[in-house]
Amino acid sequence: xxxxxxxxxxxxxxxxxxxxxxxxxxxxxxxxxxxxxxxxxxxxxxxxxxxxxxxxxxxxxxxxxxxxxxxxxxxxxxxxxxxxxxxxxxxxxxxxxxxxxxxxxxxxxxxxxxxxxxxxxxxxx
Numbered sequence: 001x002x003x004x005x006x007x008x009x010x011x012x013x014x015x016x017x018x019x020x021x022x023x024x025x026x027x028x029x030x031x032x033x034x035x036x037x038x039x040x041x042x043x044x045x046x047x048x049x050x051x052x053x054x055x056x057x058x059x060x061x062x063x064x065x066x067x068x069x070x071x072x073x074x075x076x077x078x079x080x081x082x083x084x085x086x087x088x089x090x091x092x093x094x095x096x097x098x099x100x101x102x103x104x105x106x107x108x109x110x111x112x113x114x115x116x117x118x119x120x121x122x123x124x125x
Contacts, residue, residue: 011043016051022060024118043119048084072103080106081115
């Protein structure tokens, strides 16, 4: 599986590796949104730094957005940090954020430490 979820006291850390497809991204979003811990989350970190490549079709991105809209209704307080140096992901997210298509407060970072600072997340040891 190209992702793993690490549940933390106030959030969830999503770690992507290898080739990440739209189906796997959608599965990760659904898994988080359907978990009982979702209602108390304050942040979600999506770390793409170890991923070799992503392959997200627009159809899957639309499905991810639909799940995000529903999850926003259940917990609007979540901040989402996306960690990547991949120009394609950075551009896609910048466009999505600029078009106000993200419901949760979302930012893209090139370094995990910067995301942790923004989220107020303690660095795992």
